[in-house]
Amino acid sequence: MERLPILKIGQMLLVSIQVDLRDDMVVALQEDLAERIVETGARGVVIDITALDIVDSFTGRMLATIAALSRVLDAETVVVGMRPAVAITLVELGLSLDGIKTALDVERGIRLLSPAGGAAR
């Protein structure tokens, strides 16, 4: 099965979703991510969904689950690069992803998670 790569940058993990998500990939990602957070002691997770142009309620719930999971493991999640169409769809679906931080791009997301940047926002 295809797995999404999880990259470690300093104290952060970066997941960039570049392909169409299948449900089994999402489940695998959640497991892998939990393992990697524990393994690396990461303090933040950046999920880049710039390339994602179709979302459904399952994808929306995945983001919420990952955020909840990271929070339990003392890591913060930032979702970055959401496209307007995706944002509109999620709002229409009634998923406002409360408690998840968001940023316009990866750079801003990383800045948001780094100790100095987090305070500015």
Next chain:
Amino acid sequence: MTSEPFGDLIDRCRAAEDDLVRRWRADVAASLRGRISELELDKELRELLDAVLSAVATADGADTRSAAYGEVRALLVDLSRARALQGFSPRETAISVFALKRAVRESVEVGPEFTAFSDVIDELGLFTFESYAKTREEVIANQAEQLLELATPVVKLWHGVVALPLVGTLDSARAQVVMEKLLQTLVDTGSEYAIIDITGVPAVDTQVAQHLLKTIVAARLMGAECIISGIRPQIAQTIVALGIEFGDIATKATLADALLLALGRIGVDVTAEMSKRGL
């Protein structure tokens, strides 16, 4: 060359062409009240008459949907389009065609074959009216689209701060356009703050508030923060009376206050910025 139902009416019309056009033009000109020059009208009608007579003279002369009427239809589309764009009324447009009947009756000796000819003219008149209505609809659709674009500019106030001055009533269709345009601008400019100014919105009801909230939540999902400004005293009262909750969304009375808030959050030092640019 003349087909059966019309007898020699066509030939007689050809013979009396000048007189016919003169009468026809006089009738049409009277209804248009001088808004088109006689010369222009003369050329238009002469061309049309020639096409009509040629078409009627063919074997399928009685059937206005036949290929023989191709040129007539093209001329009528041009005519009704021009009339619609110049703002003539439906009656003034249709009369240009229907007046031909009277002109023929008055300038040519007509017999029973005139009924068939009259039917053809009626068909053509209806066709003209149809294409007139179509043109008008196109004009209206264009205007609605232009209005939609005109009314939703997104302006950049600072690096990373855009403003959306809303003017006019927000209905669902417009709210959708506003939402998409604002979100796209956020992506294109990489702006983290958007100020939605509702000074020009005449009334805020629950529906408008719902649209605003959706836009703001969508912007948040993308990683941008929205500030609502331009809330007039009456609007504030309505909002409270309706029990609309803006939650933790920042609201300011004026655009200036909202800009100041955004600049503060980004951490811009305006005076330092000005001296850097030599102002």
